[in-house]
Amino acid sequence: MSQPIEMALLGAGNRGMFTYGGYARLNPHRVRFVAVAEPDDARRERFASEHGIPPERCFESWEELLSRPQLAEALVNATMDQTHLLSTLAALERGYHVLLEKPMATRPEDCVRIVQAAERTGRILQICHVLRYTQFWGTVHHLIASGRLGQVLNVNHVENVVYWHMAHSFVRGNWRNAGTSAPMILAKCCHDMDILYWNLGAPVKRLSSFGRLSHFRPEQAPAGAPLRCTDGCPAQDECAYYAPRIYLREGDGWPVNVITLDTSMEGRLKALREGPYGRCVYHCDNDVVDHQIAAMEFESGATLTFTMQGHSHNNVRTMRYEGTRATLRASEAAWEITVYDHLTGNEEVYRPAKAGSGHGGGDAGVMNAFLAGLQDSGSSPMTSARASLESHLMAFAAERARVEGTIVDMAAYKAEIEARAMNQALDL
Secondary structure, X not given: OOOOEEEEEEOOOHHHHHHHHHHHHHOOOXXXXXXXXXXXHHHHHHHHHHHOOOHHHEEOOHHHHHOOOOOOOEEEEOOOHHHHHHHHHHHHHHOOEEEEOOOOOOOHHHHHHHHHHHHHHOOOEEEOOHHHHOHHHHHHHHHHHOOOOOOEEEEEEEEEEEHHHHHHHHOOOOOOOOOOOOOXXXXXXXXXXXXXXXXHOOOEEEEEEEEEOOOOOHHHOOOOOOOEHHHOOOOOOOOOOOHHHHHOOOOOOOOHHHHOOOOOHHHHHHHHHHXXXXXXXXXXXXXXXXXXXXXXXXXXXXXXXXXXXXEEOOOEEEEEEEEOOEEEEEEOOOOEEEEEEOOOOOEEEEOOOOOOOOHHHHHXXXXXXXXXXXXXXXXXXXXXXXXXXXXXXHHHHHHHHHHHOOOEEHHHHHHHHHHHHHHHHHHO
């Protein structure tokens, strides 16, 4: 029996601890974490304890870990978005194969530089576009690629972000401010851009976009609302975003385990009184949009409308693909795909298996694919770094179109970004 692949982890937060660490605990025969870098003492010590990592292989920063001789064959980079560029470049240069959390980076030229570095060093770089590795999205893709729909001419794809997830991650949480993380259409929707690029099998030719932050603003606050929900809000019984209602409930999984390591009711209440997740959603430093649309024309001739909206009753993607032979409609909520044949009028219903790991099995799937690539040089993941770059640039271009009110020509845009990346590399 082969030995488990040894890996290092950068960032022992929620994804690092529970997704990748959780995979290692369930699959000790396949992977073993032997080093960790995490600035938070409690998170670092928790991860090290669970995986038996000795103190000399525990580091307070990714810089410290990557200053040492290579400690493992591969590395999972689950740090925050704004640190991805320098940490990933350093890891690739040190010799690590890298599994990198999405988004790759917070600027388009930085994404290009990361992909170029992987190609130059000959290291595997895989981005955590987990949806490709689920049975649901795999079935949708197979139906389209098989020609069952004929030529796909029009697509409508909607990402409905449930209201409390919007508040948790994009108003109170780490991805609330584009200046410190990334624009919403990248931070939340680069999964969607990846799926659309994959399914349509062609790059975008041009696109436009509209959207804004409408609701989570000071002028929308109820009369007398304090800066924190725990400071006696007069609207607590009517406000869907009242923090104690969201976090002081049964269970200690996500998103409760994000706000504090001490998930007792006392620990949670302390976190709400002192930390970012207890703030009134109308009095935060957020600036990312809470609704956005994009219209795209693909090189294949297909047209597409994409919608992201953060005021949904459910966290679910819905879609409709119109082909010359058949129509495909699907919903993650029902985990069901229906194909309507134009000639016969027959309906074919598909209900793919749903795995138990996060993202409908995608979290385990992306780890399986990364490990397969490490074990077999002939194996390649369903999404290459170059393919992931394409979807990232789609998101960045949509944000430019939204902010500037323009139609973006993608060929010209990509040429501009490649040139900027080259100039930055020459300046180093």
